[in-house]
Amino acid sequence: MEKKYINFCLCGDNNFIIPITVAITSILTNIDKSRIARFFLLTTGFSDKEINTILKLKKKYNFEVVNIPVENYINLFDKIDITKCKIPYVSLATYYRFLMFKILPEDVDKCFYIDGDMIVDTDLSIIYDNLTEDKLAFAVVEPLAMQHRKSILSHCYELEYFKNFKNDCLKYPYIQAGFFLINLKKAKEKNIFEQLIDFITICPNTPYVDQDVINAVIGQQYSDLINYLEPSYNVFCNMDYKQPFNDAFYSEEIITKSFKNPKIYHYGGEWKPWNTTLTMHHYDVWWKYLKLSPYRKMKNPKKKIIGVMENDRYRVYKIFFMRISIKK
Template structure:
């Protein structure tokens, strides 16, 4: 049976709320198929006033907005990696999606809040992941050995230099596999064990734990504006 709900997870704080609204509008504007958009917004101190504005703005759209707090999605007892990077703790939310979404949900799309969607999101949703735990687009670094970005200690980790390196800004998650293989815990452990090398921590952990196990998506699904095609289809 075809699933008539598309599950999407977004994370935002009050400072980036305008981007959140823009992203959601791009989703609804371009969504022409019949599925309900079920959007889970992890609220990192978004004011009640801003939340109300967003709810009111989208009240007539074919979507369901679910608000979650940071404390709802990340257990305080979990030892989150901490270093001197500029990345806030909310970057780790994407790793916990399989844990905080209901177990009845088998699949989810994660999007960074600074994105806009230029085509029907159902085209992405309907990609069959098969036995892959996750799908993503290659980062502009392309491989783990790239001088810009990449994984600087890839040799010590036993990774071949040509191993693909993926961007974590857009993910399709196969939640059952992620849960059964305890992938979240493995990624957090890997980041903590290699913290001085984890320049983009969540992305680093995903790429080393799931090396050669990530389905590669077409570049059009996660690209910079100046490189985007006029017609994403």
């Protein structure tokens, strides 16, 4: 009998060992129990010990893990100077996701990409099954970037790759690269991996790193092959949702509803729930899944940011995100 796999790809270095394990725990907790989750990890710094820790979840769940060390592929990113990124805490590991388009096994016809700082609080099997052969991807549009595109995405108006966005941004919107489902069979037919590498060769250090690359290649060239999911599938937990969203691709009603009922929580921003209590929203959700993971004995952080009081969270995050980033 053919195994009913649902494929996932997560990437990271040794700083993301625990978050990735918690993300995997959340996926397994909510997935249709008749399916087998297969996780492809594109990593540096993950030892056999860490992989064996993830495999402790096999006592409760039916899944497979394939760890693929990416050291042999690092030269593909030689032109990247991560210090030129607008986001000071991002590492080269954010580019590892490109490898999913090239090195995953041939029997992987489609695959979710999930950022390691996410919690999946829904069954993704329905979306997985609904990606038809004629479509390239399911993705979520980035509402903050779209709302403030003249400032946050000012660089897109200067790059030839984003001419479609410049002419009609609602038809060619800017997607968030932390969560998407890709039809790998079609992606290989269209040489997506080669196009991604070509872009970083020509434009190696764009402000929002891999997300700009994915948008330039997939979002801009193949918009007609993308189904745009509602924003509940990528709700930022460090974003001020009280601001107006009247020109953000989605309606303000949908954005507000999605924020109140997230399907996927994205702990974007520098301050993660595993290293500070300053996470703006849904701090306890991450810790709920941590307690279901093999790292359940980990204690809540006590770390505070110097000079920032708890009641200053909203002000600080509004300034932070409007100033530099929409990215993780």
